[in-house]
Structures are given as C-alpha cells and as structure tokens.
Amino acid sequence: MQTFDQSSSAFELRVRDPAMRAYLQRHPFLVGPDREMNEKGRQAVRDGLVLRNRDKISTQLRRLTRAETRLTSEQMDRLNRIMDESEVPKAARRALIDDYAWEAKLVPSDSKSVLVIGCADGTELMFLRAVLPDAKITALDYEDSIPDPRKRAINVRFFHGDMNTILTSFGQEFDLISSNHTLEHLYTPNETLKTLSELLISDGALISTLPMDGHENTPFLDKVKAAASGKAVYPLDVVYLDAGHPWKTNPADLVATMQETGFERPLLFQRRDHLSRTLPFGERRFKVALAFAKAMHAILFASPRSVIRVLFPNSPPKLLSSLLMGAERRLWFGPNKLKNNFTQEVLVLARKSSSSPYASGD
Structure with a gap:
C-alpha cells in the first residue's frame, strides 16, 4: 500500500467554448492548420490554466501484483471468442490484454446496466462484455469508430456526439459507469462527475483509469506551474502543457474531487510492475529510466529551446518550430512521448455516496 501525503x-x-475544446483535443500543441485558432488556443491556455487548490491530504493507493490483474480462465475464453467475432488479429491481442484486462478485473461483477463514456473503437467494451456477459451496455463517444463486427460481438447500445448533450438524455438507470483514459480530457471535471453520479442508482459505482498528470513526479509539471502562475506561454512550450489533457489530477486531488461530486471516498489502484500505461516498469526501474529520459531531453531539446527563446522572444520562425517539433515527435524523450510514457496511471473505483441527494430511487 502506497501512501501519498x-x-x-x-x-x-x-x-x-465547445469549438475551442474540440480544436484543443484534435491539436493539443496548437500547431494545427488553422493559424487563427492556434493563436486563440494559446490565449485560452494562458487565461484558463489554473491551480486546483487543495489542503494537504493523506491518500492511500494499493499496488496490485501481476496475479491480481489477470482475468479468470472463463473470462479469457469469453474474451477470445469476442475477439474472434470482432476480427481482432491474434498478433494484437497480447498488447490489448496488457492494457485493458486489469481494469476489467476490478469491475463489480454484479453490474447489470453499464454506461461507458469515451469508448473510442470499442476495445474497452470487449473486456467489459467478457466479465459482464449478461449486462446491458450503453456506450458513447464523439465519433462512431467501432467496427461493425465488434458492435455485433459486444451487443451494445451506442450513441455518438457531444457527451454532455447525450448524458442529459439518460435517467438514473446505471449501476456502473466505466471509462478508460477519458476523465483527463474533461474541461469541467467537477461538473461532469456530478452529472455522472446523478445517473447512478443507489450503491452504483464509477471505475476509470487515468493518468496522474498533476502528480509531483510527472515530467514537466514545473512548466505547467509556471504557465498557471505567470499567465505567459511561449508558443514552443505549449507541447509541455498538453491542452488535450485539461484535467491534470493526482491521487490527492482525485480523491477530493470524487468526494465533492457525489461519491464515497474512492479506492485507488496501480499495477506494481506497470506504473505507467505504456511502460511495464516497477518503481525502481521507472525512476532510473525517467532520470535518463529527462537528461536526454535537457541536452537535445531543452537547451536548443532556450537559445530559440532568446533569439526569438515573441515567436520562433515556423520552419524552425516545425523542425524542432518534428524531431521531438520521433524520439522517445521528446516532450509529449516522455510525458505520456512516464506519467503514472491510476485506476479509481468509487461508489455513489449514500448521502448524495440523488442516492435514492433505483
């Protein structure tokens, strides 16, 4: 058990602005094709990035062994049948199981009506169906990108469009809400989580994996702090801020937010030997690799950025910016890849609060 104090x-x-939110999700580093939207986006980041003030809080997080994250043989048999029907290539299955199985393992087994937000291509849905063969599954995403064979294999009710609009069409009808790396994309996390809690029946639960972009050891958190306090963002540095992840939470903030929005104090989990979503590293190896990655970034990218900022204090030439960011995208210690690889992943499981004004009425 890890304790964060x-x-x-x-x-x-x-x-x-919904249009700006959509643009930031598509172009989080504001180097998209629309120059006017890029500039407006930088202004939106300058004006909108704020600290979520919290009191000091002691938060416990349980790290699971590999055995504790495995599906049962019956669940795996069911998952393989679903993957066969969904036409998932066998060569791709091991990576998917590594990514999604541990969340499915912790899903409450008595769930009967499930809402999945941000289902993307439906990979998460296959795992939910494997562990909840008889549940009614409702899924939504901004676009419909679930292949037809997968839809048939999962038997899902699907909605696509603006999430906030779709959520208003539901009542208090779900006993489980699930998401895989969706909550970090919320521009109004407290408002959305409150809405989700209102859709749960008594003792319903929310389960989600998400990155701890606001954890004290996350790469480039100092850049986020500087941008939030100084209200100044150099165009090249937007990549450090990642406007596509507007909620940069950590264990303490996550616990407080869940309790503020209609949930009991949640349970937090990590995988002991897989601290980030992409790297199967335990704590010691994780720290060593992160230190090396930061050093490489400082030598090859941070130093040139400092020189460019001195030579071009307002904005770098477009060609120079494109060359630098192109190189950063290709190397694993470039800003975005480094942050994504070395941001710790947490699973949160929270029951609806019995004191919530929406707790009664199944």
Missing part, C-alpha cells in the same frame, strides 16, 4: 499540484484548463 501531499498538498495538491493539480491543475485544470478551463475552456467554455
């Missing part, structure tokens, strides 16, 4: 360094990017 820290004040929150969590951050929130507040953007109200």
